[in-house]
Amino acid sequence: MRCHVSFTPAEAVSAPFGIVIDVMRATSTIVQALASGYRRVLSCAEIDDARALKEELGDAAITGGEREAQRIVGFEAGASPREFLEPRAETLILSTTNGTRAIVSATEGCGEVVLGSLLNLDAVAALARERGEDTVILCAGYKDAFAIDDAYCAGRIVALLGAERTDAAVAAEAIAARYPNAVDGINARTYGPPGLEEDIAWVARESVLDVVPRFARMVGPAAEVML
Amino acid sequence: MRCHVSFTPAEAVSAPFGIVIDVMRATSTIVQALASGYRRVLSCAEIDDARALKEELGDAAITGGEREAQRIVGFEAGASPREFLEPRAETLILSTTNGTRAIVSATEGCGEVVLGSLLNLDAVAALARERGEDTVILCAGYKDAFAIDDAYCAGRIVALLGAERTDAAVAAEAIAARYPNAVDGINARTYGPPGLEEDIAWVARESVLDVVPRFARMVGPAAEVML
Known part of the structure; x- marks a missing residue:
């Protein structure tokens, strides 16, 4: 089982199992x-x-x-x-x-597509491990560019998969390891409007929902x- | 002055000042x-x-x-x-x-294009600071995919620029901070052939050449x- 991370839509690759991430806020x-x-x-x-x-x-x-x-x-x-x-x-x-764009795109390149977030972190990682297939974590990013909140979440999933990793997967894990908690990982982002503090606190809660869309x-x- | 990192050729953006990086080994x-x-x-x-x-x-x-x-x-x-x-x-x-592809591509999107590596780390960062223009660090990557050795070097440059950073620049710095030295940063890569140990040792030497191509x-x- 091999794990890869696509940080932006432009570098999205095909894989048997795809996990789409848009922490703030779609997924x-x-x-x-x-x-x-x-x-x-x-x-x-x-x-x-x-x-x-x-x-x-x-x-x-x-x-x-x-x-x-x-x-x-x-x-x-x-x-x-x-x-x-x-x-x-x-x-x-x-x-x-x-x-939502990233989800539609993912359906074109992946055999099975699920949605990941911090809310269902353990559940989505457990399902990927259960499937055991090569997995790509597809970050939605922000307007086609790299978004560090998605990369943070991707890195957290990579760490839970225990799979063979590509360079991007190694990098995602390094990014996640940089921040002591999810709120700090999300707040590392430089894009987006202010005023989403309550949503940030909400989406930063880890593994509180045991569902995998x-x-x-x-x-x-x-x-x-x-x- | 704003600093961005393009981790792969597909997400390369235009900027007044561009620094191309292919640590192993072109630049x-x-x-x-x-x-x-x-x-x-x-x-x-x-x-x-x-x-x-x-x-x-x-x-x-x-x-x-x-x-x-x-x-x-x-x-x-x-x-x-x-x-x-x-x-x-x-x-x-x-x-x-x-x-060499990345260099040719960079000339199409950037006003001024220079080459960076660990060998000329201080020199290239000093020139970017002197120019003071918005800067994009263009990682050559590996066959259009993310390469962590280039991301490591990009992060080292970001750290020296002291500029406003995009998410990708923040992430590059986080990746660089993950490794205690350049050899470890380069050896984090999962791609490429074995047997380049002497080249890795060579290109990991920092700021030993005071030139900026x-x-x-x-x-x-x-x-x-x-x-």
């Missing part, structure tokens, strides 16, 4: 939403795709998402995991700046993610 | 060759380009380079810095797997590099 939010009782999340790269799905699904779905960390106009929720502690519909249609199928242009 | 070798008295290095992405230039320049040039760490058939030297301690001609025509102009398809 943390999807993990939380499914753990809270949403039956599925439809992950959309584009805002218009989300709107079209909402049109089709009506009250069976709610729309969530952000651009530049701001709720999308006309959407019913933003992209904070704290907005999805109680299910408001069967389906969450989600579109974010980086994460997985890609099930494409629903139109959206990646359907469920438990 | 270390070019730094050494120019410090040893070669007047210029013609950095070629393709083997055929190097052969055509040799045809044109004759005895005024020697050819050096490698693919898969093996000397290219018909070339007069390999790609070890230890082969260029005495000038055997005015011009070194060099083509390597990753580094810079891109001067294109000579056909080759990037002309000189002091």
